[in-house]
Amino acid sequence: MNAPIKVVIIDDHNIVRRGLITLINLEDDIEVVADSDNGEEGRRLIMEYKPDVTVLDLSMPKGSGIDVMKKLKQHQSTTKIVVLTSISGSDILYSTLALGAKGLLSKDIDADELLTIIRKVQAGGEYIHPSISHQLTNLQSERFTQQALTRRESQVLGLIGKGLTNQAISDNLTISLKTVKTHVSHILSKLELNDRTQLAIYAIKNEVV
Amino acid sequence: MNAPIKVVIIDDHNIVRRGLITLINLEDDIEVVADSDNGEEGRRLIMEYKPDVTVLDLSMPKGSGIDVMKKLKQHQSTTKIVVLTSISGSDILYSTLALGAKGLLSKDIDADELLTIIRKVQAGGEYIHPSISHQLTNLQSERFTQQALTRRESQVLGLIGKGLTNQAISDNLTISLKTVKTHVSHILSKLELNDRTQLAIYAIKNEVV
């Protein structure tokens, strides 16, 4: 028999993490070697344990899942990433694929299903849960041409998502009101949205910080 | 030794549910007698099994946690409810307390902590997780005087949360633009917010439909 598949789990919900660990360790061909509730530590653990598969939650306080994936890509980590999420926003899902996630699934899947996916991904396969993939189909063509937001623009978008007015944002970032308006205008056209209300909704659903 | 504490679990995430069941069933003084992934079935299970404690998730597709609690209150159920949530909106949390939840905790607690809380609540105690209770302290005094939204106002708020303009809302509800503005104005003053962007954020965080 082969060595068991080494797995690292990164999720900020203790209960979810404990649940996953318990379930996975019931199997004898898969083993959880480490786990963490935040992105920073999680990244260190991956470097250290070099797991075959990493189960990664997207929404976390310190260092989001996206950040973790970016960093890992820089370091050319070979761990295969299965993204676990309840997020509905579509752009963030697309980002994970662009960053090379092998699996993509929502938190309401069966536990058995997760095990199957881990094995499949470890064997070199890919898997995207149907409830998520249908969100992506339309989007492939549309968003492909979409320019990414600059750092400043993301920052502004994040403040809009907190309900700040342009004036408040200008104070907050100590730049002129004009500049804020320019940024907002750019963000709107890049995301193909119509007003700041839709931006706020977008920001929340895609967890822009 | 006493009979084990009977628990019903209602949460739409399979993994969370399986995790909870596995963890709880490791204890010999607590027993999960039933579980469900939606509010409707969950309510039936509670009627049928009459559990001592119910662990209830707030955000679910069919019949939210709030609905379940309302129905149970009508039927004068004696099950003690522990609300499990990752929602940050404060009004919805306050609602759960008003509806008599005995426990209130976020999903990032320790598993052991949950067990302790179930025992405490069963014994007649109450528990609110610190990460949540601080959201409530300010609010007790402020929101007490807060008028509830009317049916129409909630409806309008819901559409704002979907990113509609006043004109679009007016078309959608087939009422005049003036009327929409009136409603929006009332909602703003009732919720003590400043503009529609903040309303949209509020609507999402409090899951206004």
Add this chain to the structure above:
DNA sequence: ATAAAAATCAGCCTTAGGTCTGATGTGAGC
């Protein structure tokens, strides 16, 4: 070194959003 992208700001203009005051019809409750 040079080109390209990002960040900054200004003026001008239009409109959606929001406030205030006030008015009318309707239904529930006392």
Add this chain to the structure above:
DNA sequence: GCTCACATCAGACCTAAGGCTGATTTTTAT
């Protein structure tokens, strides 16, 4: 019958928001 909350609408008003054009400076990549 009377009252009160609710939903509807109107006019007048003010401001934040966003579009468009154009410009300067800083950063970044090649």
